[in-house]
Amino acid sequence: MKETRLSVGANAPDGTALNINGEAVEIATLWRDGPVLLTFLRHFG
Numbered sequence: 001m002k003e004t005r006l007s008v009g010a011n012a013p014d015g016t017a018l019n020i021n022g023e024a025v026e027i028a029t030l031w032r033d034g035p036v037l038l039t040f041l042r043h044f045g
Contacts (some may be wrong), residue, residue: 012027
């Protein structure tokens, strides 16, 4: 699989994530009103 890197300041690709309630949300809808911090956590439990 070819790795694709984003440039600093580039828009993040759209995708779907689960919100705190477990509901699917299109990521692009989150930054309509301003900046968003999206954090990915790795859990080995």
